[in-house]
Amino acid sequence: MVQKDFIHDDFLLQSEFAKKLYHNYAKDLPIIDYHNHLSPQKIADNYQFQNISEVWLHGDHYKWRAMRTMGISEEFITGSASDKAKFQKWGQTVPFTMRNPLYHWTHLELKRYFGINELLDQNNATEIYNNCSEQLSKSSHSTRGLLKQMKVEVVCTTDDPIDSLIFHDKNKANEDVKLLPAFRPDKAYAANNSDTYNQYLDALEEVTNIQIRSFADLKNALENRITYFHEHGCRLADHGLDYLPYYKEEDMNIDQIFNNVRKGEHLNNLENDQLKSTLLVFLSKQYHKKGWVQQFHLGALRNNNTRMLDLLGPDTGFDSIGDFPQATSLSNFLNHLDSSNELGKTIIYNLNPADNEVMAAMIGNFNDGSIKGKVQFGSGWWFLDQKDGMEKQLNSLSNIGLLSCFVGMLTDSRSFLSFPRHEYFRRVLCNLFGNDVAKGELPADEKWLGKIVSDVCYNNAKAYFPF
Template identity: 35%
Template sequence: MLRENNKEIREKLFNEIKDLPIIDYHCHLSPKEIYLDEPFSDIGDLWLSYDHYKWRLMRSAGVDEKYITGKETTTKEKYTEFARVLARAFGNPVKEWVKMELKTYFSIDTPLNEKTADDIWEKTSQIIKENELSPRKLIKQSGVEYIATTDDVLDDLEYHEKLKDYEVKVAPTFRTDKLLEFKDVTYISLLANKTKIKMRGIESFEKAVKMRMDYFIAHDCKFSDIGIEDFPTKIASREEADLLIKDFLDKDALSKEDRERLQGYIFVFLGKLYAEKGIIMQLHLSSLRNPNMEMFNKLGRDTGFDSVGECVPARALSSVLNRIGEKKLPRTIVYTLNPTMYYQILTLAGSFPEVIPGMAWWFNDHERGIFEFLEKASELGHINGLIGMLTDSRSFLSYVRHTYFREILCDFLSQFYDGNNYSELLEVAKNLAYLNAKKLLKKRERMSVKKYMGIRSQKVNGL
């Protein structure tokens, strides 16, 4: 609940930033869907096809999985179950987001529940049909300026290429989760096939990764990302990494300790590569991936079953950052899914000028979580150095979360109003809502132009 103290200042700040453009520097939207731009069929399709936040809410309320991801149920049946659950989801941010989504995109103020569900279904269906509501129309209506999708190292980026003349910049992110898993040699074999490089050891592995990195940069990549649940506490030397890669290629397996040491080396190698190429490194820490093996076996990964993991040891994180920074540390954004790690990350960022604490993320991007993060970031560092909100979403309606964040940000800042510092408060509000992300991108664009002039005119291997 927003505070009544300095309500006038809070609302004045919000009115000045609410319509600023959106830079969505980390999301999971599909570039294919953006390119094809096919109209949605109904509100159930829009809400419940991909949105893990809504799926988790339904599961938490005891809804049968067939009404969440089941192919045997219609979108209307899923929507009806969602409406029933949402009416009683007091305190969950999804309830507020749905209210904002209905108001923003459909001009509907009626709360969603069992009694109103059919009427809202009919009204939204009519608007979707009459306006042929599609991904690009929602992006435009939301005021989005830049979208960084999440893309595997081996993705062909076909749709990014097709979107190069689209008015909104849609750029890939170099996501290395599968590259670092080392569960079996399948992924390395795919990397070898993609790059036409025979894998013999660490040198050929690094050459192939560099080739893919250059391919992403040729498609205007500015960000990298890693979100595996393990963070290395040991770092192999290059000689050790070469032996480990060779052993892995030969035996199709690594011990837990050897995998960790190899991951440590690859973390450092990638960080140094990002610094050389001018890529922003994102580290998403403390997630527990696929803890429910029964549901993982049924539905696969990325179906909304991940959870909060243990804190990453601060010494391990600082060791990796130090090894990467032996020459130069790339601009780095460090997020944690476990809020008990905020003090470690916020104070560690104060020790590494190139490191920015990542905004409250995933299970923490509710009102109290965002406010708590802003409090700690202000107390332990400088709030004006933060980048601002990210959606981390697969939903094209999720841009209301930027409005949600901006409201909370203005509420937080208004408590510091002393009668004479409105201009400073407004500067910080604008920076966290938009300008800091814009400046970060502009800096990387200048570096990219300087280092990679003509890269599009060259033949880039590794397609």
């Protein structure tokens, strides 16, 4: 019997019905990647990577964490070692990642982008490095070429309010992929460090030509940038938060709080949350006016290792899952917006699997019949964007809400090689349906279940996002 390649046509598909669903209704659909951290400049410039390490290892804290766990020196992770040496260390690590999603992702990406079926290890790492790096020198493997290979239709990057968006403008002539900004105003309410916060507000003053001396000035400056972003094609906002705080504005003196931090005073935790709450309510109402979709990524416990934070900075692999209280403040926040009919389309992403049912139940409170799937429980995120995490999110949503209205997967990645994660999600989704059919828990109605699969993988997002 001929041994199948590890990544074969029916990878993760455990039933004949799952195979039909995937191959007939999911496999060939385009991709709308509505949240990622790709470089707009690299897309606009159609950048050509120098080698596989540059596109695969630079900035990928998933791989960095695994390499550190293996006892590999930082020199070969974020340090001064050559790209080839770093890749060799990654090749040495890969066989030990079995049962971690990195093992699946690594070999999916080697197969899809480079046609490599071999399992990466320390013995073939140099050969695979040379093979991939040679392919990356070709036009088919430029940034746009890589996106085109995966049938990526829309890319929504993550952009600070002070960003110029010049590269989004530059890319407008590119007919292969639509590149759109997404408004990420986290720094506008990150007042826990008054020095850093005031430096940011000074930069915001410069780009808006609005002096920010009061809270009203800050709102005017952000409204100015929302209008600017909208004129440049933005239709989404995103926020990374421990939890979504809510306080009634009449119960605080927001002007005094803002004046204090603008003077360089340190805010306590309550004042920080009150400033954040008030500004997020204001921003959400602005998004509603523009018809944008707002996204809230909740539950990350960031920068746990202060020694490594001082050495390497943030987003280098030292974040984890937090166990913050979520339900009450989230409910109050959404209810406040809904009470004045200013709650727009909303996606809530959860990082703590213990809160999956909380989030799945919460969205149903604010789906009011005005828009299909108006409030969404977002896909498995960060530590949960793997097979088990995806299945738990899909099951929680199915049990409490309507999976059929779900807008599906995204990459949330800094890597141009991450788009097979959509394939991974589609295979997991089809396998869930296939297993239910095999157990007699769903009817073997290929046409109808195929429609639901196609909707979740592409059509719902196409209809939901106002691009």
